[in-house]
Amino acid sequence: MPRFLHLADVHLGFDRYDCKExxxxxxxAFNDAIEKYAIAERVDFxxxxxxxxxxxxxxxxxxNQAQYCLQELQKAGIPVLAIEGNHDNRPYGTKTNWLRYLADWGLLILLEPGDATAEESFYSPWNGRSGAYIDLDCGVRVLGSSWYGTSAPKAIEQIVAAMGKLPPSAGPTILMFHHGLEGQIARYQGALRYADVLPLKQAGVDYLALGHxxxxYSLENWIFNPGSIEANSVEEASYQRGVYLVEINETGIQAELKQDYYQRDVVRLKLSTNGQESVEELEQQAIAQVQQAIQQxxxxxxDAPIVELRIDGQVGFDRLELDTRRLQQxxxxxxxxxxxxxxxxxDSLAYASHLTEDASRLQIEREVFLDLLTANNSYKKRAAELADGLIALKEQQLEGRSEAELYRFVRDMVLPERLYSVDALESEELS
Incomplete structure (x- = not known):
């Protein structure tokens, strides 16, 4: 009975974090997965x-990475069949890409439908260098496709029509298709409905091998999507993903999702603030959050994992006061x-005092100062006193007081407990 490994979204060359490791x-991940579940399992393809x-x-x-992995499969006598995805498809108007290069060197079989606009056959058999479908020695027919984007529903109609013109298959038929079905992840526009792909089953597809x-996920025991081999973001760390080890026999399709291969750990932590913490206290809480995760x-x-710490909520200080670069380090x-x-x-705490319609300018000024001071943990206990002080400071400035006098006023208002020597005062006034 034919056995094969179905994988997708390898993303060799992933460089989102600008980190070589x-x-x-x-x-x-790719190398380990094929060693464990293709070579060791002696799959047919x-x-x-x-x-x-x-x-x-x-x-x-x-x-080099792709060549190494594909050569290992070649040494084991395991053919590799591939299609383009949205990341590595050939640019419009060109006839080659790196998948075609690998196919030209005999490292994989790139199944590409013909260009109908150029009067090419949509599904021509693989001839050793090119083609859109292949009948394997194990009795399985594999059909290829391209990356269609939003035109996928129209492409499915073309595929169904082209399948009707093919000679009968001696065994099960597999179609590789790079697109997603609706209802699997949030914020994915352009997903296909089940009704869009059902004509493929009616046309004779026994196993729809998806990627993207x-x-x-799997549906109705004929649609299978393994997910990416490795997480492409911290959000994806919670996804079930892996590679499908599949056997097709007289009882149907047995597809087992395999995940026991090299993958770097991703740890997501969260710290919610309530607006009562000082900058120093928030830093200590962040450190404690990481320490607790280590202890648990x-x-x-x-393991040198990837770690995300998300701090949300409100803070009782200007949010820019926290040196995030230093804390991250x-x-x-x-x-x-x-x-x-x-x-x-x-978000920084915000207060909005209720003011009557006939409030005076002085009352409005005082309430504005009170709101600003109350929102800052360093000053909220003395908000009323400091608000009066700021109003007095404004009046002194309007009276034309000297900078030295204004400085002394602010010093005594903000730090009333500090005792100054004459030398210290003179030094401050000269600086």
């Missing part, structure tokens, strides 16, 4: 349902994180 993670690469234009090191959405073994410094050192993401998403 993180880029390497995607190679390690491997499917890559789009986005082998993160970019259309790749670095030499990324090409980085979360694993949720965060293992020895402290937390990264404490956690030994490969990447530490500090998401500082707070």
């Amino acid at each position: 993180r880029t390497q993670d995607f190679f390690y 491997v499917l890559i349902a789009g986005d082998l690469f993160e970019h259309r234009n790749i670095q030499p090191a990324t090409l 959405i980085h979360k694993s 073994n949720r965060l293992r410094p020895a 402290q937390l990264q050192q404490l956690s030994n994180a490969l990447i530490f993401l500090l998401k500082y998403e707070v």
Whole structure:
């Protein structure tokens, strides 16, 4: 009975965090997955349902990674069948890309439908160098497709029509298709409805091998999407994802999601503030949050994980008073994180005192000062006193008092407990 490995969204060359080690993670994940679930399991073939690469234009090191993994499969006698995704498809108007390069070197079979506008056959058989479908020795027919974007529903109509013109298949038929179905993740526009893809099953597709959405899902035991091999963002860390090890036999399709391969840990932490903390207290709470995660073994410094700490809520000080760069560096050192993401998403406390319609200008000024002072933890206990002081300061300035007099007034208002020597006072006035 045919057995195969279905994977997608490898994203070799991933460089979102500008971190060489993180880029390497995607190679390690790909290599480990194929060693464990393709080579060791002696599958008949491997499917890559789009986005082998993160970019259309790749670095030499990324090409080397792809070649190494594909050569290992070649040595094991396991053919690799691939299609383009939205990340690595060939630009409009061009005839080649890096997937075509790998196909020309015999490292994979790139299944590309013909161009109907150029009067090419939509589904021509693989001839050793090009083609859109292939009948494998194990009795499985595999059909390819392209990246269609918003025109996917129209493309499905073309695929169904083209399938009707093909000779009968000796066994099950698989279609690789890089697109997503609705209802799987939030904020994904252009997703296909089940009704859009159902004609494929009616036309003879037994296994729809999807890619594109980085979360694993399956429907009706004929639609399968493994998700990305590695998390492309901290948000994706919570997704079920992996590779499908599949067997098709007389009882149907048995697809098992495999996840036990190299993946870097991603730890997400959250700290909510209530507006009562000082800057120093907030820093200590952030440190304590990371320490607690370490103690609970949720965060293992020895693994050099990716860590996100999201701070939200309200703060009783100007939000810019917190030195986020310095705090991020402290937390990264404490956690030994490969990447530490500090998401500082707070609002400063705001107060709005109720004023009557006939309030005087002096009353309005005082309430404005009170609101500003009350919102700052450093001054709110003395807000009324300081508000009166600021009004008095304004009056003295209007009276034409000297800078030295105004300085002494502010000093005594803000720091009434401080005792100044004559020398210290003279030094301050001269500075």
